[in-house]
Amino acid sequence: MRPTSLEKAALAFAVIALTGCGEEGGSPVIFTNGATPPKEPPAHVAGGFSIEIPPLTLLPGEEQSPCYIFPIELEGPSHFVGGGSLSPSPGMHHGNITTRPKTGEGIRPCPDEEGILGGEAGDIVKGGTVLFASSTQVEGEEWLTFPEGMAFRIKDDFEIVARMHYLNATQKPITITPVYRWYTIEEASLTQEVGPFIWIRSAFEIPPLSEHTASANCQIPEPMHVSMLLPHMHRLGRSMNAWFSGGARDGQLFLESRGYDPENGVIRRYDPAVDLSQGEGVGFSCSWTNTLNKTIVEGIGDNEMCMLFGYAFPPENAFSTKATAEDACIYLQPPPP
DSSP: OOOOHHHHHHGGGEEEEOOOOOOOOSOOOBSOOOBOOOSSOOSSEEEEEEEEOOOEEEOTTOEEOOEEEEEOOOBSSOOEEEEEEEEOOTTEEEEEEEEEEOOSSSSEEOOOOOSTTHHHHHHHHTTOOEEEEOOTTOOSOEEEEOOTTEEEEOOTTEEEEEEEEEEOOSSSOEEEOOEEEEEEEOGGGOOEEEEEEEEEEOSOEEOTTEEEEEEEEEEOOSOOEEEEEEEEOOTTEEEEEEEEESSTTTTOEEEEEOSOOTTTOOOEEEEEEEEGGGSSEEEEEEEEEEOSSSOEEBSSTTOBOOEEEEEEESGGGOOEEEEEETTEEEEEOOOOO
16 A cells, blocks of 8 residues: 555654564463543643534434544643543544644634544654543543643644544434543643553454454564553454563553443553563454444444554653554654653
C-alpha cells in the first residue's frame, strides 16, 4: 500500500521493527493488573476546560459517527491536566478525544480523514495528546484521574478533536449530548509529566461463528513507564491482554481486561507505573467471539477494533505501535514535549 502524506510525516519518527507476532503460550503470570481510577478530580486542581458535543437525534437503529473540532478554552493558569470525566448520553457507543495543532476557529465539523494510522495516531505524531478514550458503551459517569503529581501537557495553539460513535439500539428516537470535563493541576505540584500513546492491532479477520485472537509483539527501544491504559474493543470482544515481551518478565501480564464492559468500564491506572524496560518490548492481544454469520473486520457497526490508548513517561518515550500483520510492527516516537 502506498503511504499517504500523513504516514510519510509519521515515519520521520518511526522505526520498523520486524518481530515475531504470536499468541502468548502456556499459563500467563499476572505481574499487575492496575486499578480503576478514582471517580474524583485530581489533587491540587487549578482550573480546567470542558466541551459539550452538539446534540444529535438518532432514529431507532440509526448509527452515526460525527466528528467535531473545538477550541481549547482554558480556565486558570495551568497547562497540565491531572484528570477528566465523561457524562455520556444513552446511545453513545464511544468517543476518542484528542488535541492537535490548530487548523481554524470556533466549533465546526471535522474534514474527511484518511490514512492507515487513523486520525488519533496522526494527532499524537503531530504533538497532540489523548484527552479521553472512553470505555465502549459505558454506562454512567467515567473518570480518568492520575496519581497525585502526574499530568499531561496542553499546548498553546492546539485544538480539540472529538471523534464520536453513536448507535441507537432502542425502539424510539434519542438525542445524544455527551459532556467532557478536564481538570488542570497547579504546575508547582507536578512531579511527573506523562505523554500519550496508542497501540493498535490491525488487519484482522474474524470468521463467522467462531472465536479468534489477534496478537502482536513489538519492540520498545527506550525506557517507557506505563501509568494508564484505556482498552478499546466492541461488543464481540471478550478479552484484551498486554504483557512484557522478552527479557526477565517475558510473557507476564500487566493487563488482563474484558476489553468490553459497559457496566464497569475498562480504564486501568498503574501506581507504580509499569516499567517496560523489564522486557524488550510489549505484547498485546484481542480475543473475540463472533456470534454473527459473517466475517468481522476492523471498523465500526458490527465490526471490531483492537486499540490500547494510554499514557507513559517520560513523554518523549511514549511509543505508539501499529501491528498490521503477524510479523511486523511500526513504532512511532512522539516529538519532544
